[in-house]
Amino acid sequence: MARILSGKEVVQAMAPGLKERVQGCVEAGAQPTLAILRVGENPSDLSYERTACKRAEALGVGIRSIVLPANVTNDQLLDAIAQVNADESIHGCLMFRPLPAGLDEAAACAALDARKDIDGISPASLARVFTGAGYGFPPATAQACMHVLDHYGVQLHGARVVVVGRSLVIGKPVAMMLLARNATVTMCHSRTEDLAARCREADVVICATGRAKAFGAECFAPGQTIIDVGINFDEARNLCGDVDFDAAEPIVGAITPVPGGIGTVTTSTTMEHVIHSCESALGIA
Numbered sequence: 001m002a003r004i005l006s007g008k009e010v011v012q013a014m015a016p017g018l019k020e021r022v023q024g025c026v027e028a029g030a031q032p033t034l035a036i037l038r039v040g041e042n043p044s045d046l047s048y049e050r051t052a053c054k055r056a057e058a059l060g061v062g063i064r065s066i067v068l069p070a071n072v073t074n075d076q077l078l079d080a081i082a083q084v085n086a087d088e089s090i091h092g093c094l095m096f097r098p099l100p101a102g103l104d105e106a107a108a109c110a111a112l113d114a115r116k117d118i119d120g121i122s123p124a125s126l127a128r129v130f131t132g133a134g135y136g137f138p139p140a141t142a143q144a145c146m147h148v149l150d151h152y153g154v155q156l157h158g159a160r161v162v163v164v165g166r167s168l169v170i171g172k173p174v175a176m177m178l179l180a181r182n183a184t185v186t187m188c189h190s191r192t193e194d195l196a197a198r199c200r201e202a203d204v205v206i207c208a209t210g211r212a213k214a215f216g217a218e219c220f221a222p223g224q225t226i227i228d229v230g231i232n233f234d235e236a237r238n239l240c241g242d243v244d245f246d247a248a249e250p251i252v253g254a255i256t257p258v259p260g261g262i263g264t265v266t267t268s269t270t271m272e273h274v275i276h277s278c279e280s281a282l283g284i285a
């Protein structure tokens with residue numbers, strides 16, 4: 001039986017410190033405030049927005065919703081981002097992606113001020129993750145993986161970590177963060193040969209591929225820690241991760257569930273970044 005690395009437990013552990021920091025900001029003159037920039041009515045964006053609003057409310061973080069129609073032009077989107085950048089009462093901005101077809105996502109990401117880019121989408125934020133220099137936040141999901149590993153005391157220094165997936169949202173940034181903690185990191189992707197063998201060799205496996213239940217018993221070994229980042233739906237339309245939980249759980253040492261794992265911690269991490277951004281603006285970080 002594996003230890004279940006519950007995201008809820010991590011969220012509960014983070015909450016008192018985050019609430020205290022919100023209070024510190026309010027006493028210093030500003031309520032940490034997150035702008036949620038949504039283009040169109042994508043159901044998964046709406047669902048994440050509801051979750052983010054609930055978590056923000058629980059922590060005392062303010063929310064400003066900016067909703068643009070799906071047929072918005074690039075110029076109108078860039079105008080909205082410029083307004084967020086200029087508004088001193090907004091400390092962070094979460095822009096849902098992918099943007100509807102036809103919009104220049106790279107230009108929109110680059111337009112967001114790195115100080116407000118609490119989800120690591122701008123080139124400046126990513127430069128910070130990769131070089132350690134400058135200012136910016138890592139993508140919240142990558143940071144959430146680190147929070148879970150740290151909360152449960154998973155040894156990273158010297159550990160062999162396999163990261164499957166090389167997107168700029170999760171795979172690449174989390175690999176950089178693990179390297180910074182002296183893990184020995186192997187990055188795998190769709191062209192990796194004998195992926196199951198690479199996974200079995202690791203102390204920690206981070207699965208971020210977006211393939212429902214694709215990692216079965218053949219990928220795992222006793223004692224491993226498994227971080228399942230995937231948010232997918234199985235054939236029965238039930239929410240599931242990249243890992244076949246029922247196959248992996250009897251083998252490995254510890255595993256994050258889906259739902260209730262990394263996704264849960266991502267929302268709190270987003271709020272943590274907003275609070276940090278507000279503290280920086282107030283000069284109390």
Ligand code: NDP
Pocket residue numbers: 141164165166167168169170171188189190191192195208209210211229230231232262263264266
């Ligand atoms: P992307 O589609 O951008 O990247 C997927 C990665 O997985 C690619 O690098 C791809 O490799 C790799 N991959 C695909 N198929 C295979 C395969 N057969 N074997 C090995 N590697 C493979 O996805 P994201 O990184 O954006 O998201 C990954 C997952 O994480 C999704 O399920 C998403 O829903 C979830 N997610 C969860 C969040 C959370 O808060 N928990 C937040 C954001 C995303 P290649 O580069 O070779 O194509």
